[in-house]
Amino acid sequence: KQEVTQIPAALSVPEGENLVLNCSFTDSAIYNLQWFRQDPGKGLTSLLLIQSSQREQTSGRLNASLDKSSGRSTLYIAASQPGDSATYLCAVNARGTDKLIFGTGTRLQVFP
Amino acid sequence: NAGVTQTPKFRILKIGQSMTLQCTQDMNHNYMYWYRQDPGMGLKLIYYSVGAGITDKGEVPNGYNVSRSTTEDFPLRLELAAPSQTSVYFCASSEVGGGYNSPLHFGNGTRLTVT
Numbered sequence: 632k633q634e635v636t637q638i639p640a641a642l643s644v645p646e647g648e649n650l651v652l653n654c655s656f657t658d659s660a661i662y663n664l665q666w667f668r669q670d671p672g673k674g675l676t677s678l679l680l681i682q683s684s685q686r687e688q689t690s691g692r693l694n695a696s697l698d699k700s701s702g703r704s705t706l707y708i709a710a711s712q713p714g715d716s717a718t719y720l721c722a723v724n725a726r727g728t729d730k731l732i733f734g735t736g737t738r739l740q741v742f743p
Numbered sequence: 744n745a746g747v748t749q750t751p752k753f754r755i756l757k758i759g760q761s762m763t764l765q766c767t768q769d770m771n772h773n774y775m776y777w778y779r780q781d782p783g784m785g786l787k788l789i790y791y792s793v794g795a796g797i798t799d800k801g802e803v804p805n806g807y808n809v810s811r812s813t814t815e816d817f818p819l820r821l822e823l824a825a826p827s828q829t830s831v832y833f834c835a836s837s838e839v840g841g842g843y844n845s846p847l848h849f850g851n852g853t854r855l856t857v858t
Contacts, residue, residue: 635785663844674747674833674849675786682844720785729774729793730801731847733785 633658633725637734644711644741652706652737654721659699662724665731666695666706669718678719679706683726711741745769749834749850756824756857764819764853766834774837775817776847777801777809779830786833792817824857831855 634657644650654664663682667675679688679695681704687696694707708715718738722731750765768775773794778786778801788801792811806828808820817836821828832853837845 665846667847667849672851674851675835675847677846677848680844680846722786729791730788731776731786733778733787735783735785 633661633723633732635721635723635732635734637719637721637737639737640735641738642740644739646711646713646741646743648711648741649707649709650711650739652708652719652739654704654706654734656702656704656723656732658725659702660726661699662726664695664697664704665722665724666693666704667720667722669720669736671717675720708739711739713741713743716740747834747836747848747850749832749853751853752851753854754856756821756855758824758826758857760824761820761822762824762855764821764832764834764855766817766819766850767815768817768834768836768848769815770836770838770848771814772836772838772848773814774839774845775811776835776837777807777817777819778833778835779803780833780852781830789819789832821855826857829855829857 666678681697692709718736720736722733776791777789790809792798834850835847839845
């Protein structure tokens with residue numbers, strides 16, 4: 632059974648720091664891995680989708696990497712800003728299904 | 744540019760009552776999903792649909808029912824509300840299924856309390 636874990640559960644950093652959020656999964660048979668952002672009281676917004684054949688994806692200050700063989704993904708946020716404060720969730724799309732399995736998220740706070 | 748719209752935003756139910764959570768999308772997406780999110784937990788899939796007239800169970804379907812009579816709408820029905828169904832419910836849609844690497848679009852959620 633596919634399980635997705637995110638460490639740390641919470642992170643607080645000063646503005647301007649570069650930071651890394653971690654996601655691990657137990658079964659490497661995936662179609663893709665997605666990173667989402669969730670603001671309090673809101674739904675999830677898709678940030679990046681990495682296909683199983685890809686190593687990384689970039690969008691602005693965000694860079695997500697995927698190492699399928701080791702079951703790991705990282706989300707790198709460069710030059711963090713207070714506006715980056717949110718919960719970040721990763722999810723894997725298990726091969727052979729249309730279902731996303733979510734991690735429990737990392738709650739990020741960036742203070743001025 | 745509505746995307747995925749969920750109603751209501753908040754609801755309080757008494758044990759044993761019934762209700763329907765509404766979800767509609769205007770992106771002509773084939774795939775639609777219902778998730779629940781409990782505090783400190785990830786999202787759990789309740790039901791999903793790959794097109795009008797087709798639905799299937801997710802990880803936690805007990806106590807819920809769905810229907811998909813049109814491409815746009817995917818309502819979630821709670822028949823006999825129980826305290827364990829207190830949660831935030833999210834509807835999502837995607838153009839195609841997982842194998843085609845289509846990102847999910849989420850609604851803003853319905854916060855349900857059963858007392």
